[in-house]
Amino acid sequence: MNDFRPYLLTWVALLALLGVIVAAAALFDGLLASMIVLAGALCMIALIITLFMGLRSAGGLLRVYATGGVLWLGFLIVLTLADYLTR
Structure with missing residues (x-):
């Protein structure tokens, strides 16, 4: 178990x-x-x-890809907010 x-x-x-x-x-x-x-x-x-x-427990490469995905999502959120707040 x-x-x-x-x-x-x-x-x-x-x-x-x-x-x-x-x-x-x-x-x-x-x-x-x-x-x-x-x-x-x-x-x-x-x-x-x-x-x-x-x-x-994942390997290093998987951690790098997961970090890249989180950073990319943050980047997209920041760009969306910048566009929304400047209108």
Whole structure:
């Protein structure tokens, strides 16, 4: 049987981060809430990528491609926001 403990701990951590994000959105306004929500979302993404996508035990080349994909997605989001905010 596979060891399910890391998956369970990751799930609990994801739920805790979700609680932090919801509380920050409800309690704070403006830039502080946005920063807390963004930091929580980035932590959730890191947990999902490392454990559920198996990058913790992956080889170096797969990590390079995964990092490139995340950077490309960030690049596309920044370009879209730049276009949207300048109109």
